[in-house]
Amino acid sequence: MPSEIARLNLHCGCVLAFLLAALTSTVTLADDDTASTTPANQATPHEPASAPEKPAKNSERPIEKARRTYMGRIVAQYMSHLGASWLVRPERNDEENALEAFDQLNIQPGMTIVDLGCGNGYWTLPMAKACVRQAPLNADASLADDNTEDDDIESLDGQVLAVDIQREMLQQLRENMLRSGVDNIQPILGKVDDPRLPEGKVDLVLLVDVYHEFSHPESMLWAIRRSLKPEGVIALLEYRAEDPDVPIKPLHKMSKSQILKEYAASNLKLVREYNELPWQHLMFFARDDSPLPEIKAE
Numbered sequence: 001m002p003s004e005i006a007r008l009n010l011h012c013g014c015v016l017a018f019l020l021a022a023l024t025s026t027v028t029l030a031d032d033d034t035a036s037t038t039p040a041n042q043a044t045p046h047e048p049a050s051a052p053e054k055p056a057k058n059s060e061r062p063i064e065k066a067r068r069t070y071m072g073r074i075v076a077q078y079m080s081h082l083g084a085s086w087l088v089r090p091e092r093n094d095e096e097n098a099l100e101a102f103d104q105l106n107i108q109p110g111m112t113i114v115d116l117g118c119g120n121g122y123w124t125l126p127m128a129k130a131c132v133r134q135a136p137l138n139a140d141a142s143l144a145d146d147n148t149e150d151d152d153i154e155s156l157d158g159q160v161l162a163v164d165i166q167r168e169m170l171q172q173l174r175e176n177m178l179r180s181g182v183d184n185i186q187p188i189l190g191k192v193d194d195p196r197l198p199e200g201k202v203d204l205v206l207l208v209d210v211y212h213e214f215s216h217p218e219s220m221l222w223a224i225r226r227s228l229k230p231e232g233v234i235a236l237l238e239y240r241a242e243d244p245d246v247p248i249k250p251l252h253k254m255s256k257s258q259i260l261k262e263y264a265a266s267n268l269k270l271v272r273e274y275n276e277l278p279w280q281h282l283m284f285f286a287r288d289d290s291p292l293p294e295i296k297a298e
Contacts, residue, residue, distance in 0.1 A: 061219065061222060061223070062218045062219050062222050064193060064216050064218050064219045065216075066192065066215040066216060067215055067216065067217065070217050070218075070262065071258070071261055071262050071265065072258070073212075073254070073258055074251055075212070075213070075214070075215055075217070076212050076213050076251040076252050077213065078117075078165070078210075078213040079119075079213070080166075081166045081168035081169045081172070084119055084120045084168075084169060084172055087119045087120055087122050088120060088122050092122070095278070095279065096277065096278065096279050096280060097277055097278055098122075098123075100276070100277065101237060101274070101277055101280070101282055102123075102126060102127075104235075104274045104282060105127070105204065105206070105235055107127060107130040107131050107204070108130075108131065109130075109131060109132060109133060109134070109158060110131065110133055110157045110158045111131045111157075111158070111203040111204060112131075112156040112157060112158075112159055112161070112201055112202050112203050112204075113127050113128075113131055113159070113160045113161070113202070113203060113204045113205075113206065114160070114161045114162075114163060114195070114197060114202050114204070114205040114206065114224075114227065115127060115160055115161070115162045115163065115206050115208075116163045116190070116195055116205055116206065116207050116210065116224070117163070117164060117207065117208065117210030117213075118162035118163060118164050118169070118170075118173060118187075119164060119169050119172075119173070120169060120172035120173055120176060121162065121172070121173040121176045121177070121185075123206060123208055124160055124162045124173060124185055125176060125177070125180050125182055125185075127160050127206070128159075128160045128182045128184050128185045129182060131158050131159070131160065131184070132158050132184045133157055133158030133184070156198065156201050156202075158184055159184050159185070159186055160184065160185045160186070161186050161188055161197065161202075162185050162186065162187050162188065163188045163189075163190040163195045163196070163197070164187075164188075164189070164190060165189070165190050165191065165192055167189060170187045170189060173185070173187055174187060192214075192215050192216055193215075193216035193219040193220065194219065194220075194223055195220065195223050195224065195227075197223060197224070197226075197227035198227060199226050199227060200226070200227070200228070200229060201227065201229065202227040202228050202229060202232050203229055203231075203232050203233075204232065204233055204234075204235060205224050205227065205228070205232070205233075205234045205235070206234075206235050206237075207234060207235070207236050207237065208237045209237060209238060209239060209252065209280070211236060211238060211254075212238060212251075212252060212253075212254050213252075217262065217266075218265075218266065221262075221263070221266035221268065222266065225266060225267060225268060225287055228286070228287055228290075230287070230289075230290055230291060231286070231290060231291060231292055232286065232287075232290075233271060233272070233284045233285060233286050233292070234263075234268065234284065234285040234286075235282065235283075235284055236259065236263075236281070236282070236283045236284070236285065237277075237280045237281065237282055238253065238254040238259065238280060238281050239252060239253040239254070239279055239280055239281075240253060240254075240255070240256075240279065240280060240281055241253035241254050241255040241258070242255050242256065243279075246279045248279070254281070256281055256283070256297055259281065259283060260297060263285050267287065267288045268285040268286065268287065268288060269285060269286055269287075269288050269290070269292075269294040270283060270284070270285055270294060270295055270296075270297055271284050271285065271286045271290070271292040271293065271294060271295060272284035272295065273295070273297060273298065275298060283297070
């Protein structure tokens, strides 16, 4: 009998050891999968989303993998710096009526503005000229290193924070700044899940045909919302998915209903819209706790 018990104990011990080994292997694979998410300083092919599609309303930064889809739409790939010439094509204003859209931004001197996905500066440069203070910062201060930190920014009044995830785009922007003599722009090398903006200091965040390319939309909207002043707004321009005559690939368009669904999920409310542009939606969003009144979309 003792020998039978000993054999039984040995058998149970082997089974337990096997189960523990299998569990350890499973945990290791899960950790490896977590570690394989998109690096913070570059864009890579999208990984499947693991976070809930509706963000929780809290003050903590979301934990989010790069997404292939978000709330029912496919996330588009971003434009490479090799295609930057398309951003400054001569016919762009005739096609999109960019000057009319610019007027709707209501930029005032002294405002703090973010051009998120600034590219080579098509919108950045005129916004900088419109918001500049009477005593702008000198050129040395504005041509800061890509890795500008919040603590290094002495004053944001009359400044444009120009954010892009591609160093090559920021280099083109710097060259255009020098040619234009504009010195109140701070280039910032953003991350795919973090635009690296200061908290509660921004009057206007401009997103021109770029939001639909965010691989981490929940994280980005969280960071953008956090950067806004109580009456600060996001100005969102996106090509209209509802209009088949807009000559843009479907993946690079968004419907108004889709925009409203995604922004509401990130605790943002519609406070203004402009519907007279030939190709694009122009919608303005504020924090859900902003004193600005919410409106219904037309």
